[in-house]
Amino acid sequence: MIFNAIDQHEARSVLVKEMRMLRRMLAIFASVVSTVSANAQNASNDQASATALDDEIVVVGSQEKQATKHQRAAEYVRSVSQAPVSGQYARWHDPICPRVTGLDATAATLVETRIRQVATAAGMPTNVTSCRPNLVVIFTLDGDTTLKRLEQQRFAYPRSISPEERRAIRVAKQPVRWWTDTDIEGADGEPLTASPNPGLGALDLPANQDTKYSSTYSSSMITTKVRAVIPAAVVIVDVTTASGKKLTSVSDYLAFMVFGRARAVTGIRTPTIARLFDASCPGCTALTDADRAYLAGLYRGPANRPANTTRAALIGGIVADR
Template identity: 35%
Template structure:
């Protein structure tokens, strides 16, 4: 469905991060500031609040099934390294990646005019945005965005059992991608729920003219972060983060070059902690895991 909307536009395309000492009692140095572990935990909590989208059904969504990434608008020899890097990041943080030929549940479209493409999609196929909140749709509709992404998700039983209604977007009708070339290698308690909120599909629109000065690997990491977690498109976390890549306040020389320690630690925590915890408990545990993860690699 998305492909039928964006292909006409595509035809117009020409042929110092966080450092933690190992001891529990040692102070933590964050971008030149010494702080206690309690202060570092609060910093990690603030980071998750800044980057993660508002919980739905009181959970933070993530992937439960393997990712299968497709790309349109790029030559195969250009798209393949981008897909490989995103897949490598997914494996590193604990997400699963489909092997061999697969049906895409992630589609990255490289466009000359993403504003017009999204406006057309919103007008012609609003059902593709059924699981997108109203405030998120307002953000997506803003002109001038270098990258847009939106998600299809479902509430389902743990491990993907007892799937509810089909997700919107790619998750709802993957066959609608038609025959596009896909490049791919390959019990309830107070804090637990018998269900999980799972991402089933992600659609990404990249505006080629607006990302022309961004290094390829940096763009790949930015897209990976947005694909692997239900991320606020307008996230502005404090400190180093790949999500500041397109921040108006950041000069070109201050742009991140890849995932920061905080970014990578958050993704690992997201895929490590049981997903069926309530959102508040989940984010608190994520902050603790982030600090432990960063301490372990320093």
């Protein structure tokens, strides 16, 4: 009996322990389930929040950035370019031969060297030996008086400068005044003639004393039979009004203007040497990447292209270079 009592007591003790252990395991299991459920709920809430946030975020992709670059490049080209000549962008074809007057020999050499450097970088031909000047740069203390003297000597303007353009040059009070001679020649550089090719027979074509004819034959719808050229240019630098600008900056400025047949601009978003005298762009003191790309694009492609084709190529070149 004593042994039976002990056995029953031990059995009850074991049972109590097992029940306690079971309750403890159930409590742990319930805690784990609760934690997992809470984590799952939190994850679901996080996913919903991420989805809502994703709906509000707009990612600016490369396509939109490229469109912005293209828009700014188009604004730049449109702003700095002068009106086309006979539907084309005019450019130089003869080797550049600059002659600088009004400065001492050292300063004049510096300007001439810088002009040749800009031309070479753009892919233009240059002439460093003795040559006949086709780009005359005059530094003077009085731009108006110098211009009047040139006009009196009938040296100032070539025939291609219209009376309206001459008046604009006279009244301009710019620190740097320039003008380029322009002409039209055959696509391969041959001069135009005053009469049609005799091989074409008798033609009753509308003409006047300024009418010229080309003997170039082509069936292309992309190229033209002629090209617009710049044979010469004159620049007057008024030292008094250009005071405060470095000689290298003025050299870059005048080189860009006459090589690109460009014009001074203000207020556009793209930095350019064409804004050298624009007070809103104090950092525009040297050729920019856009300026270099513009000149390189102008002189890289074939010359006998319509203006819209050349313009598109210039814009594309500037976008690719930036």
